[in-house]
Amino acid sequence: MDFKNLPKVDLHCHLDGSLTLDMIRRHTNQVVTADMLQVEEHCRSLTEYLTKFQIPIECIQDESGLKDAAYTFMKEVAEENTKYIEVRFAPMFSVNEKLICKRVIESVLEGLERGKLEFGVGYNIIVCAMRHHSLDVNIEMLRTAREYLGDGVCALDLAGDESRYPVNQFGELFTLAKRLDMPYVIHAGETGSLENVRKAFEYGAARIGHGITLRHDKELMKEIAKKGTGIEMCPTSNLQTKAIDDWSHYPLLEFIEQGIKVSVNTDNRTVSNTNMTKELRLIYEHFGQDEALIYKLLNNAVETSFSKDINLSL
Secondary structure (H helix, E strand, O other), X not given: OOOOOOOEEEEEXXXXXXXXXXXXXXXXXXXXXXXXXXXXXXXXXXXXXXXXXXXXXXXXXXXXXXXXXXXXXXHHHHOOOEEEEEEEEOHHHOOEOOEOHHHHHHHHHHHHHHHHHHHOOEEEEEEEEXXXXXXXXXXXXHHHHHOOEOOOEEEEEEEOOOOOOOHHHHHHHHHHHHHOOOOEEEEEOOOOOHHHHHHHHHHOOOEEEEOHHHHHOHHHHHHHHHHOOEEEEOHHHHHHOXXXXXXXHOOHHHHHHOOOEEEEOOEOOOOOOOOHHHHHHHHHHHOOOOHHHHHHHXXXXXXXXXXXXXXXXX
């Protein structure tokens, strides 16, 4: 298969974890090298993985950095024939005394739109509420982002350190999102908790990010398949954060056999040193060199996306 030129959809990709080295060097006074941005091979957990976001976040503290980040991101994903991407980021990470949440979102939208016009990549934004932020802060962000629903923003997410902040602590946030008609996805099942996956499903997440521990509950798999809830799998990242210990335990085929709409995604292009071309090739190599599987994963991404205008022509 010609993986690089294959038309692609990526539904789970964090902007701050995907900033290019050149972009970061344009917006920092530090001497930054690639190894400072990429996770080490001996990474032991998601908590450790998340330490790699400090430098990138420092580079998106003004409108210039946010616009450049978004535009450069679109340029990079276009190079591997990405047709559509749902890029997620936490607006409140960029809010400061000079920048309100509204302008943070608008700046990213401006950069993405410029990239779309130049490179032809369709996009939507998923705004991330952060697990370690207060409810008030997350609600402020949600209400602001809701103003842009349908105008570049497509959904809310819950991201951050799942091991310290379980999904059941955020019921009030998702109740409000539902009342505001704001679709949402939830990171769950990345750090060993099946209960987090169950709660994400019960709360009504349109998709679940990672969802690895779902493999331990066949009945819940059937419920998720019946409802059509998507599972956003990110193989390289899942290995790095120790969501799985090796490929033999990766539940992708188990989920597909149960009828779950699984997609394969990058998570963090820079932190994980990956892209969609690499991810699809890894799946192909580890799961029987099955072209039909690759097409199914891409079609699942189309079907579980928040866009109605994707045409991959696979």
